[in-house]
Amino acid sequence: MQISEIASSTTSSIKVRNGKIQIKTFNRSNFVLQLTLAFLIIFTVVAPFFLDYKSIDLQTAIFYTVDNLKMMFLQPALNQITIGTALIQILITLALAFLSTVIGAVISFFLAIACAKNLAPTWLSNTIITFNSFIRAVPTVLWVLIFAIVAGLGSVAAILGMTLHTIAYLSKAYSESFEEIDGGMIEALRATGAKWWHIIVHVVLPQTSSYMISWTFLRFETNYGVAIAMGAAAAAGGIGFELFMSSSFYYDLHEVGAITYFALIIALILEVISVQIKNRLIGSR
Amino acid sequence: MPTILAEKTEVYEKKGKNKKEFQNSKTILKIKDLYKSYNIKTPVLSMIEMELKQGEFVSIIGPSGAGKSTLLRCINRMIEPSEGSIVFDETEITSLSKKALRGERAKIGMVFQHYNLVSRLTVFENVLHGRFGYKSTLKGILSIFTEEEKQLALEILDKLGMKEFAYKRCDQLSGGQKQRVGIARALVQQPKLLLCDEPIASLDPNSSKVIMDHLKEICETMGITVLVNLHQVDVAVKYSDRIIGLNKGRVVFEGLPKELSNYAIQDIYGSELEDLIVE
Numbered sequence: 001m002q003i004s005e006i007a008s009s010t011t012s013s014i015k016v017r018n019g020k021i022q023i024k025t026f027n028r029s030n031f032v033l034q035l036t037l038a039f040l041i042i043f044t045v046v047a048p049f050f051l052d053y054k055s056i057d058l059q060t061a062i063f064y065t066v067d068n069l070k071m072m073f074l075q076p077a078l079n080q081i082t083i084g085t086a087l088i089q090i091l092i093t094l095a096l097a098f099l100s101t102v103i104g105a106v107i108s109f110f111l112a113i114a115c116a117k118n119l120a121p122t123w124l125s126n127t128i129i130t131f132n133s134f135i136r137a138v139p140t141v142l143w144v145l146i147f148a149i150v151a152g153l154g155s156v157a158a159i160l161g162m163t164l165h166t167i168a169y170l171s172k173a174y175s176e177s178f179e180e181i182d183g184g185m186i187e188a189l190r191a192t193g194a195k196w197w198h199i200i201v202h203v204v205l206p207q208t209s210s211y212m213i214s215w216t217f218l219r220f221e222t223n224y225g226v227a228i229a230m231g232a233a234a235a236a237g238g239i240g241f242e243l244f245m246s247s248s249f250y251y252d253l254h255e256v257g258a259i260t261y262f263a264l265i266i267a268l269i270l271e272v273i274s275v276q277i278k279n280r281l282i283g284s285r
Numbered sequence: 286m287p288t289i290l291a292e293k294t295e296v297y298e299k300k301g302k303n304k305k306e307f308q309n310s311k312t313i314l315k316i317k318d319l320y321k322s323y324n325i326k327t328p329v330l331s332m333i334e335m336e337l338k339q340g341e342f343v344s345i346i347g348p349s350g351a352g353k354s355t356l357l358r359c360i361n362r363m364i365e366p367s368e369g370s371i372v373f374d375e376t377e378i379t380s381l382s383k384k385a386l387r388g389e390r391a392k393i394g395m396v397f398q399h400y401n402l403v404s405r406l407t408v409f410e411n412v413l414h415g416r417f418g419y420k421s422t423l424k425g426i427l428s429i430f431t432e433e434e435k436q437l438a439l440e441i442l443d444k445l446g447m448k449e450f451a452y453k454r455c456d457q458l459s460g461g462q463k464q465r466v467g468i469a470r471a472l473v474q475q476p477k478l479l480l481c482d483e484p485i486a487s488l489d490p491n492s493s494k495v496i497m498d499h500l501k502e503i504c505e506t507m508g509i510t511v512l513v514n515l516h517q518v519d520v521a522v523k524y525s526d527r528i529i530g531l532n533k534g535r536v537v538f539e540g541l542p543k544e545l546s547n548y549a550i551q552d553i554y555g556s557e558l559e560d561l562i563v564e
Binding site: 184189190191193195198202209 | 361363386387388389390391393394395397399400401402403404405406410414415416417418419420422425426428467470471474
């Protein structure tokens with residue numbers, strides 16, 4: 001059958017251009033997306049040529065940067081602190097992350113119950129969701145600095161700020177996994193005359209516990225990273241503060257490199273543990 | 286021919302021999318002028334009247350969207366009825382407070398099409414969920430069950446042939462097994478009425494027969510009134526003491542299975558018999 005015949009036999013719905021059948025039709029949103037991408041690519045390629053470098057000589061700048069990086073990562077050394085101190089400081093950072101995650105997780109669980117659309121009235125869940133998205137929109141560092149006004153710069157402000165952000169994050173994650181629960185299970189328990197708390201403990205908790213654990217651990221990893229930054233930015237102590245001291249106070253790039261490696265190793269260990277936990281939970285599903 | 290139809294004629298004969306009389310039995314459920322609508326124009330249920338006696342096996346048949354599920358859920362107020370009266374076990378259900386309603390719900394078992402078991406928990410745990418209606422908040426949360434309750438649960442599981450699966454997780458069971466656990470959960474409530482919302486709609490013919498036989502046996506030996514929503518007319522005819530036909534939220538047929546003529550089936554389903562897969 002000729003192309004023209006196919007097109008004409010199905011009259012209007014099939015598009016033909018230049019004697020060829022079109023697979024896609026013109027789509028406005030796709031067109032806008034492609035246009036945006038094209039602009040972004042052009043700007044990315046063109047922009048560096050028009051940058052004003054002032055007095056910086058690009059060649060020497062790149063050379064020194066590479067040199068600094070070499071100092072940091074190829075010649076790491078501890079000069080101001082001992083390995084023992086570094087380990088203790090890392091423990092402090094982990095403690096900061098742990099505390100804010102645990103406190104946050106407990107509060108988040110209850111908040112998530114009040115926030116899940118299938119467990120709570122709509123007005124309540126919408127109110128909490130609005131507050132949560134506001135809290136999440138402000139970066140953790142900013143929350144810590146806000147709390148520093150009342151608590152003073154230090155670990156208290158750091159924990160308060162990190163906990164607040166954790167609550168907003170985890171209650172969203174938890175409540176979304178609660179909403180995934182098959183409504184029939186809740187209905188079945190309600191039909192037996194079970195109380196609301198019975199349903200929470202015996203349907204919601206067993207059905208979502210693995211998701212909650214994996215979300216919580218993910219947040220713990222995030223909080224570990226944030227806690228390092230808080231040590232530097234909000235004087236919360238821990239390895240972050242040592243990093244800040246060695247980089248800004250002593251300008252010891254060797255030590256910066258060593259501390260970065262320490263933090264990285266711990267992060268890798270956490271990652272491995274997290275994968276293990278996830279696999280185990282999925283395996284038992 | 287599916288197994289469920291195999292003994293059809295035989296059952297007809299049996300029914301003829303020892304025909305049951307429910308006239309003198311106690312009334313378990315009395316529905317009067319029940320009316321339910323989500324918007325005023327099209328009521329989901331209107332002018333529903335029915336009376337169930339103790340130990341009766343009643344089927345509700347009708348096309349999809351006729352309001353069968355809504356009717357069943359109005360009885361234990363999982364869906365709030367708009368108007369009318371529902372008297373269950375001499376208690377007016379429609380005017381109960383939340384707390385009192387929970388007490389009455391405990392006496393009404395419910396079985397679902399999709400079983401609605403908590404899939405991550407064991408069979409035993411799921412069955413014991415049926416006891417929550419009789420528990421205080423704290424005892425329920427901490428899963429404190431008496432030995433008698435556990436004994437009861439095991440007896441019921443044994444009766445349904447599921448005792449050996451007691452410690453198995455529910456997501457490892459087949460559909461027919463899940464439904465038996467669903468029935469066990471309802472029975473552990475020691476209900477006076479069992480509401481079954483299309484209990485065999487997701488099951489193969491073999492498991493369907495097992496489930497229906499169990500429901501029938503429960504009805505006959507334990508004296509529990511069973512109200513079943515069904516899609517299959519032949520199953521309804523085979524097992525029921527009485528059939529109620531629902532169409533567009535109204536009762537269009539009520540009578541004994543043998544009274545369900547082809548004409549009545551046409552009336553219920555609103556189309557010519559030739560267009561229906563009745564058997």
